[in-house]
Amino acid sequence: MCEKDIDGIIEKYRGQPSSLIHALVEIQHANHWLPREVMHRVAEALEVPFAQVMQIASFYKTFSLTPKGRHEVHVCTGMTCHLRGAAKLLAKVEEVTGLKAGETDAESKFTVETGACLGSCSIGPELIVDGKHYGRMTPEKAEAVLNSYE
Amino acid sequence: MTDIVLNIDGKEVKAKAGMTVLEAAQQAGIYIPTLCHHEKLEAFGGCRLCMVEVESRGWTSYVVSCLYPVAKDIVVRTRSPKVDNIRKVLIEELLAHAPDAPELVKMAEEYGSDRNRFAREASFCVLCGLCVRYCDEVKQKNAVSFFDNGSVRQIAFVPEVAKKECWECQECFALCPTSYAQAAYLLTEALAFPGQRKTPAKSAKDLALKSRMIPITPVAM
Incomplete structure (x- = not known):
């Protein structure tokens, strides 16, 4: 930018x-x-x-007054996604990125955030990166998705 | 403009179209408690303490009188068991934030509010918006404003503006029902610009320095 x-x-x-x-x-x-x-x-x-x-x-929540990463990663923690394993998904995302929810890494590559409900319960548990929805995520798939971002 | 006649507490009150129920009542000498209302400022409807009972065409509703426009043949009751109860609870909620604010303590006595009903969360600000609106509408400096939303909403001074404007004005301090505006200003000063505020003495000194400076004239070559 x-x-x-x-x-x-x-x-x-x-x-x-x-x-x-x-x-x-x-x-x-x-x-x-x-x-x-x-x-x-x-x-x-x-x-x-x-x-x-x-x-x-x-x-407004849309605006951030603190620096954010190039890629905004949202993990849905809504009811449906939770029952479908969002907690494990979030744990994996936190492990891969090394960030807790709400944090941004020093290279400003990723910002990890939780949200509920992101509106696609039928394809939960859900991961959204830069507005792109990744449905039916497993921790393994999530790692591959995150690694595909530069 | 034709006058509208309405009934407030059993009294026939004349009001002009476009007036609010609160204005009509005040004009007729009927007291309605308020916290966020100020005659110089636009109605805000923030504190809800001016809630009254309005009976219109057989229906009774509860409205904030500072925003509700007068209408023909409405019956307004400024005190009723339900209105009193609404005010009592509102005051209890505000007291959780500002337990010793004099205006609130006085109202609490009148309406029988229990100041310990809700767990204290002393933010000392009741978000009446008087300082924010006064700075915007009357002074047009916008040195203080609301930030954030929901339960973490708060007022704060903008250091860049406060540094230049606030020390010589301080007019919002007297408006604040809890003295929090003053506290917020002093905190901002201590954090952002300690010892740098503009005071009349300092401005006079600057002016004197300026006049003593010798104007530079281009030197003929």
Whole structure:
């Protein structure tokens, strides 16, 4: 992610206070997190007080105020996935990545998170990497999936 | 504009269209307890303490009077066993956060709230939003704002703005029902910019320094 892309997003919404959430969502998707300095620039360009940008960014779960990895790994811990073995799946994911749920590694490769319910109970237990759903996961398959990401 | 006549606590009250029930009551000298209401600020509906019973076309409902617009022929009751009970529980919940806030303690006495009913979780902020809204709507500085959501929602000062604006204003401190706004500011100062706040004395000094500086004029070559 380079500065130019972020600047492009900010420029697109310059002077449009009502587009604050759109701008933040786009930056979040491109950059995986919202640095404070970027939010200052958003506030200035969209003519929104910085405090309100922070309020929005801290309110919604979509936005991250701390650095995240290039690949966001979600393990569903909902009822159905749990009964189908999500706990073992999560343990394997934590073992392969060396991260606990909510953590990001030093090379910012992976961020591991739990979620419930991710909405695909029929193919549980489920693993989602960067929005791609991997259904009927076993710990062995999960290792192969995670190893396929750079 | 035509006046709307409604009944509050058995009294005929005249109000203008667009007014809220709370405004109509206050205008008629009828007291409704509030925590998050301020005449200079937009209605917020956060504390719910101004809850009243409204009877309209035979139906009784419970509404927050600071947001409920006046309507023709409605009957408002500001005190009833159910309203009192709602307020009592609301005060008990708020007391779990700010056990010694003077306004709350006084209201607790009136409504018979038990301050120990809920386990204490003293955050000292009742999230009335007075400081946040005052800073936004009246001062337009936005130095303090809400952060996070749900049970971890809190107010916090933005250090970048607070450093420049807050010491010379401090107007939100007096609005705060629990003194938490002041505490939050001082904590922000201690963490983010100790000893760097802008004070009138400092600004005067800066100004004096500026005027003493010799303006640089281009040197003719």
